[in-house]
Amino acid sequence: xxxxxxxxxxxxxxxxxxxxxxxxxxxxxxxxxxxxxxxxxxxxxxxxxxxxxxxxxxxxxxxxxxxxxxxxxxxxxxxxxxxxxxxxxxxxxxxxxxxxxxxxxxxxxxxxxxxxxxxxxxxxxxxxxxxxxxxxxxxxxxxxxxxxxxxxxxxxxxxxxxxxxxxxxxxxxxxxxxxxxxxxxxxxxxxxxxxxxxxxxxxxxxxxxxxxxxxxxxxxxxxxxxxxxxxxxxxxxxxxxxxxxxxxxxxxxxxxxxxxxxxxxxxxxxxxxxxxxxxxxxxxxxxxxxxxxxxxx
Amino acid sequence: xxxxxxxxxxxxxxxxxxxxxxxxxxxxxxxxxxxxxxxxxxxxxxxxxxxxxxxxxxxxxxxxxxxxxxxxxxxxxxxxxxxxxxxxxxxxxxxxxxxxxxxxxxxxxxxxxxxxxxxxxxxxxxxxxxxxxxxxxxxxxxxxxxxxxxxxxxxxxxxxxxxxxxxxxxxxxxxxxxxxxxxxxxxxxxxxxxxxxxxxxxxxxxxxxxxxxxxxxxxxxxxxxxxxxxxxxxxxxxxxxxxxxxxxxxxxxxxxxxxxxxxxxxxxxxxxxxxxxxxxxxxxxxxxxxxxxxxxxxxxxxxxxxxxxxxxxxxxxxxxxxxx
Numbered sequence: 203x204x205x206x207x208x209x210x211x212x213x214x215x216x217x218x219x220x221x222x223x224x225x226x227x228x229x230x231x232x233x234x235x236x237x238x239x240x241x242x243x244x245x246x247x248x249x250x251x252x253x254x255x256x257x258x259x260x261x262x263x264x265x266x267x268x269x270x271x272x273x274x275x276x277x278x279x280x281x282x283x284x285x286x287x288x289x290x291x292x293x294x295x296x297x298x299x300x301x302x303x304x305x306x307x308x309x310x311x312x313x314x315x316x317x318x319x320x321x322x323x324x325x326x327x328x329x330x331x332x333x334x335x336x337x338x339x340x341x342x343x344x345x346x347x348x349x350x351x352x353x354x355x356x357x358x359x360x361x362x363x364x365x366x367x368x369x370x371x372x373x374x375x376x377x378x379x380x381x382x383x384x385x386x387x388x389x390x391x392x393x394x395x396x397x398x399x400x401x402x403x404x405x406x407x408x409x410x411x412x413x414x415x416x417x418x419x420x421x422x423x424x425x426x427x428x429x430x431x432x433x434x435x436x437x438x439x440x441x442x443x444x445x446x447x448x449x450x451x452x453x454x455x456x457x458x459x460x461x462x463x464x465x466x467x468x469x470x471x472x473x474x475x476x477x478x479x480x481x482x483x484x485x486x487x488x489x490x491x492x493x494x495x496x497x498x499x
Numbered sequence: 500x501x502x503x504x505x506x507x508x509x510x511x512x513x514x515x516x517x518x519x520x521x522x523x524x525x526x527x528x529x530x531x532x533x534x535x536x537x538x539x540x541x542x543x544x545x546x547x548x549x550x551x552x553x554x555x556x557x558x559x560x561x562x563x564x565x566x567x568x569x570x571x572x573x574x575x576x577x578x579x580x581x582x583x584x585x586x587x588x589x590x591x592x593x594x595x596x597x598x599x600x601x602x603x604x605x606x607x608x609x610x611x612x613x614x615x616x617x618x619x620x621x622x623x624x625x626x627x628x629x630x631x632x633x634x635x636x637x638x639x640x641x642x643x644x645x646x647x648x649x650x651x652x653x654x655x656x657x658x659x660x661x662x663x664x665x666x667x668x669x670x671x672x673x674x675x676x677x678x679x680x681x682x683x684x685x686x687x688x689x690x691x692x693x694x695x696x697x698x699x700x701x702x703x704x705x706x707x708x709x710x711x712x713x714x715x716x717x718x719x720x721x722x723x724x725x726x727x728x729x730x731x732x733x734x735x736x737x738x739x740x741x742x743x744x745x746x747x748x749x750x751x752x753x754x755x756x757x758x759x760x761x762x763x764x765x766x767x768x769x770x771x772x773x774x775x776x777x778x779x780x781x782x783x784x785x786x787x788x789x790x791x792x793x794x795x796x797x798x799x800x801x802x803x804x805x806x807x808x809x810x811x812x813x814x815x816x817x818x819x820x821x822x823x
Contacts, residue, residue, distance in 0.1 A: 227644035227699070234644075234699060277647065278660060278700055315710070331682070331813075343702025347710055350702065396615050396703055402681050402813055404740050411617055444621035474620075476644075 210469040211482040212248055215241045218475055222276065223257030225475050234275040235262055235284035239291055240479035243492045246294060259295060262288060270304030271312075271345070282344050283353035285309055289360035294492050298367045306368050309357055310376055313339045314349025314383075333400040338383035339376060350397040351387060351412045354380050355419030362422065362495035381423060384416050392434035410438035414450035421457060421495045432458060445472070449480035456490045528775060528784040536758035536788045537561045538765045540799040543734050544751045550594035551601075554730060557755035558598065560797040563728055566603035571668035572596065575676045575691050575732075576611045577742060579625035584735050584747045586622075587674045589631035591732045591753070595674055596632060609635070610664050612642030612694045614704045619643065640664045643698035654711050654719035660700045665724075671695075673729045673759065677736035677752075677766055677808075679745055682713050684777050684814050685770065686742045687763040688729035692720040714779035721759060721783055729762040730755050733769065738808035752804050760787020761794045771807030773819040 219225055224233025225241045242258045245251035265273045265288075271281020272288040285305050292302040315321070316336045325336045340349025341357040358380045361373055389399040393408030394416040400406060413435050420428060432455070439451040439462075452462060464486050470478050482488050539557035543550060558565075572595050574587035592609060599607045609632070613619055619641040620629075629635045645662035653659035665671065673688035680686035693708060693716070701707045708716040721727075731754040738748035750769060756762040760783050764774035768791065774780045780789050788794050810817060 226646070227641075232646040236699070274699060275647070277649075279649075279658070282700075283702070343706060347702070347706040350704070350706065352703065402740070402811060404681070404744055406744070409616060443624070444618040446618040446621065472620075 206467045206469055207465050208482055208485045208487055211478045211485075212245060212251070214470050214478050215245055215475070215482070216251065216254060219254050219258070223254075223259075223261035224276065225258070225479075227476055228473055229475065232276050233261065235265065235272060235287055236274065237476040237479065238262055239284070239287040240476055240483065242291060243294065243489055244479040244482040246489050246492060259291065262291065263301065266301060266305065270306075270308035272305065280344070281308065283341060283356060286341075286353070286356040286360040289364050290356070290492075293360070293363040293367075298364070302364070303368060306361070306364055306373070309341070309361065310370075310372055312341060312345050314342045314354075315346055316340075316348035331402050332398055333403075334398065335383075335386040338386060339379040340383035341380065348397075349383055351384060351394050351416050351419075352396065354384055354397075355415040358384070358419035359421075359493055359495055381420055384419055385423075385427065388416075388431065392430055393438060394431075408434070410435075410442040410444065410447035411450045413438055414447065414452075414454040417454040418450075418457065418493055428458075436460070446477055446480065449477065449484045452484035453480065453490045453493055456484070456486070457494045462486070528781060528789055531760070531784055531788040531790070531793055532758075532786065535793050535795050536756060536761035537795045537797055538754065538756040538758070538761050539797040540765065540769070540801070540804060541753045541755070542751055542799050542804065543753055544749075546588050546590040546734055548734075550590060550753070551597050553753055554594055554598045554755070555601070557730070557753060557798065558602065558728075561728075561756050563757060564602070565599055565670055565728075567605050568669035569606040569667060570599045570604040570608070570670045570672060571664060572599070572607065572609045572672050572674050573691060573694060574609065574611055574628075574674040575678075575686070575694070576613055576619070576622055576626060576628070578613070578616055579622050580743070581625075583743075583745065584737055585676070585678075585743055586626045587676050587732045588734065589627040591730070591734070592628065592674055593632045595672065595730060596638070599672070604670075608638050608640060608664065608668075610640040610642045610645075610662065610695075612645075612662065612696065612698055614693060614698075617643075617698075617703060642695060643703070645697065647697050647700060650723070653723060654715055656711070660697055661695060662697050665695045669726060671724055671727045673727060673731075675729065675731045676742075677731050677733035677750060677754070677770065679738055679741035679770070679808055679810060679814070681740060681742070681811065681813070683717070683779060684817050685763070685767055685772055687766045688731055688759045689717050689721050689763050689779060689783070692717070692724065695720065695724070714782050717779040718782040722786060725786075727759055728755070728757050729759045731762060731766050733766065736770070736808065738770075738810075740811055746809070748806070748808050750804065750806055750808075752799065758787040758794075760784065760789060764789045764791075765794060765796065765801065768801045768819060769805050771805065771819050772810070772817045773821075776817050 340354040389408040393413035675691040733750040737745035767774035
């Protein structure tokens with residue numbers, strides 16, 4: 203399955219799981235929700251990986267806070283954006299119980315603080331240093347902060363995946379709002395940066411990795427809206443040197459149906475767990491489709 | 500009251516409060532610590548100059564003894580754009596590694612947690628850190644993805660997380676870049692500590708710091724970490740729309756000192772910025788010296804290296820009016 207490229211990465215993930223069931227960003231380090239999510243998704247359905255995935259699932263379930271959010275790491279208190287990953291993992295595993303419901307409810311309750319009344323008043327009177335459209339409700343890294351592209355995109359993926367089980371008018375509204383926020387924050391060069399396209403009337407450039415993530419969040423939108431950013435993503439993918447950016451762009455474009463050439467059969471060289479998992483996911487025989495929510499464009 | 504009426508009224512209140520704050524006369528700065536602070540300005544016209552000798556001389560002038568200490572070098576690695584100079588130059592970091600080893604540090608590591616980009620090593624590669632700094636990957640920690648521990652009390656926060664590499668260091672050396680900044684006016688050795696905050700907990704950007712307040716966060720970070728030293732790379736700085744989209748501005752200096760407030764105040768004067776008008780320096784004038792009379796300038800004089808950095812309209816009023 204998958205040859206050297208995929209197998210070397212999956213083997214690395216199997217070998218670097220912590221005894222608590224999670225993965226650190228680097229081998230032997232504290233377990234964190236983010237690399238654990240990508241490792242579980244990469245290993246999902248792979249031979250000899252069920253036990254590893256089960257242990258990881260138990261660990262991240264234990265990280266849910268009473269308010270339904272999930273904390274980002276073993277030693278960090280307070281829930282964050284990784285709650286979206288908890289819901290995505292639940293969908294992949296086919297778990298739709300009360301615990302998952304609480305996670306969904308938390309995501310529906312949290313709104314980026316940039317949508318608050320004071321910021322909207324500042325925006326109305328053109329007193330913001332940025333040109334952000336603050337009329338839309340997205341998601342922050344942490345409750346009480348502003349909305350950004352990456353947490354909004356991951357939350358959109360989670361909500362779209364879970365929508366069939368927890369259908370509600372509020373969920374549909376928040377998805378539409380989140381998509382509108384992402385679309386409103388596109389940079390003038392056609393892609394997305396972390397979520398701030400203009401400061402003090404200076405246009406800021408987009409980044410390849412956040413462009414890939416934004417497109418994942420926008421799956422299901424129409425061709426006319428996404429044709430141009432998809433072209434930007436394809437160009438970024440050809441040009442970027444960043445392995446992380448290439449992995450996110452490849453995952454996104456494969457989910458839009460792009461037929462991309464497989465990577466060269468090279469063994470993993472980096473000790474970055476998250477990167478190994480994302481590269482495995484981005485492989486043509488990898489689990490990139492687990493980020494899929496039904497692309498239209 | 501209808502929403503249509505409320506929003507303009509709320510806006511007028513906000514505008515009024517804002518204008519009131521702007522017109523308020525700033526309070527007098529405190530005198531700062533009892534002892535005066537030494538700040539060394541060393542001239543270096545290019546990155547090919549003998550930076551090791553200049554740093555050794557600057558550290559000597561400031562009386563720094565790093566023997567036996569675990570030293571964490573904190574460069575300013577933000578984004579990469581080949582057309583400008585966003586990051587601390589690799590040659591400055593390489594020289595600092597050599598200097599602290601020479602002076603007997605027990606360990607020298609480099610750590611950075613960029614605020615916007617996730618692929619830190621890729622940026623380090625673009626900025627030539629991997630090719631110029633010997634054994635870079637062995638001594639580098641991505642502070643955004645390091646293990647973390649909580650500390651009690653940070654600004655008004657009861658608990659805050661920092662990378663363990665930061666908490667374990669005996670001496671943190673801010674290897675900052677001399678730049679203007681579109682939120683803070685200038686970004687120098689003190690603002691550089693934003694990169695000590697882990698993205699894994701606070702995100703990309705570390706938006707929590709913006710909600711605490713940028714000057715307030717700079718102050719809180721510099722109150723929390725007191726075993727520090729600064730080496731500011733002003734060999735080629737950035738003017739205009741910094742910290743990312745500005746224009747290269749050769750200033751030809753390295754500015755060093757143990758009092759980071761005094762170092763940043765000195766850098767401001769070199770850049771033609773009035774440090775007494777920079778919010779974060781006003782807020783920290785009790786832990787370091789802003790007043791020129793309390794800073795013992797060593798090496799070059801400010802007047803001999805002073806060169807006005809272009810300021811965007813938003814910060815024109817920061818321009819230093821007095822002659823140095």
